[in-house]
Amino acid sequence: MSIIKGISDKIRGKRQGHKDKTQLNSLSEATVYEALKSVVDPDLHKDIVSLGFVKKVEINGSIVNVTVQLTTPACPVKEELKKQCEDSILKIRGVNEVNVTLTFPSSSRPAQAAEKKNNGLVQVKNIIAVASGKGGVGKSTTAMNLARSLARTSAKVGVIDADIYGPSIPTLSQAGKPTQMDGELVIPPEVDGIKLISVSMFSQGDKAHILRGPMAANLVKQFLSGVAWGELDYLLIDYPPGTGDIQLTISQIASLAGAVIVTTPQELALADVKKAISMFTTMKVPIIGIIENMSYFICDGCEKKHYIFKTGGGKKLAKNSGLPLLGEIPIEPYIVKASDEGLDFDSEGSKLPESYKQVTDRVVRELAILNSNQGLGLNSFSLAWK
Ligand code: ADP
Helix, strand or coil: CEECCCCCHHHHHHHHHHHHHHCCCCCCHHHHHHHHCCCEECCCCEECCCCCCEEEEEEECCEEEEEEECCCCCCCCHHHHHHHHHHHHHCCCCCCEEEEEEECCCCCCHHHHHHCCCCCCCCEEEEEEEECCCCCCCHHHHHHHHHHHHHCCCCCEEEEECCCCCCCHHHHHCCCCCCEEECCEEECCEECCEEEEEHHHHCCCCCCCCCCHHHHHHHHHHHHHCECCCCEEEEEEECCCCCCHHHHHHHHHCCCCEEEEEECCCHHHHHHHHHHHHHHHHCCCCEEEEEEEEEEEECCCCCCEECCCCCCHHHHHHHHHCCCEEEEEEECHHHHHHHHHCCCCCCCCCCCHHHHHHHHHHHHHHHHHHHHHCECCCHHHHHHHC
């Protein structure tokens, strides 16, 4: 909550001058709502009053308290919107103090929770597939670092490692095994506030996972509904690479809010990405956009970008498929070290977080747009459970 107190006389003076000139209405709930109509969500292109974001307006003398509910705690423009709310209300005659409280929708849905108490997804808002056409493009690394980056925004995050035949999330996170149950639900281990589940948590040593397609899909089904995910803003699924039966089945059962496609810039990777895009389109899963991983390398000393795997592949694909390019992640030796050791990606001051942060912000924004175009993402869960 931000409390604007003790505004300097200078600023007050300026504000007063402005009011006298513009002759704004005197203070009432209606004038506050009217003022807030000037605050426009930059992604949804509508004002926050029309979007129904303004939940409460209280006037106490010259103090205005407003509660604004944004779509997600990961909203990258939340501070900017808050400031705009404060500024717009301060322009109203008679206002001396504004308190804007930002809230985020609770994903708790009591009626359904009671009805479906054995379904671990009951309080999960958005399930996102992180997929690639090809293996080795850095899909799991990107999924884990997206999760870390989202968790830093105070969003509640979980990851399902559905890469059944090559699970890497436990290595990337150093997560332990689940040791407890909550009724019929498995309690997932947590690393840096991220809940994680992977097939390798249930296997013995280095034994290969010999699972036929339907068994593998069934396992992912259990990861979705048989795990005590609790309240989550984002549940990421690290998909197996490719576009076979397993990927189709997961897309069918997961009630996905959207899919993020990871690629590298070479033609060979891009060809398979087109198949992944086509698969999600056929399954009517909205595609949030494309992340180009290993886009370039900046060597020590010269600060020049070296495009080792060609340049512009992701951009071209995004353009041709009409999808957003969510960002470019450089080749960074630290990523390999962090991945192999399960370290947080900027725990040693690497420059990389900025590129992940930019990609994460874009994912959040594009998903908010998709959700607003389709009603709330949660609607799909009630459909899935009928
Ligand atoms: P996938 O899930 O697509 O098979 P992984 O996430 O397992 O790929 O990554 C494959 C390898 O590439 C790992 O060793 C990982 O550390 C490395 N890697 C991924 N992204 C990057 C990057 N941006 N820079 C450097 N190494 C990367």
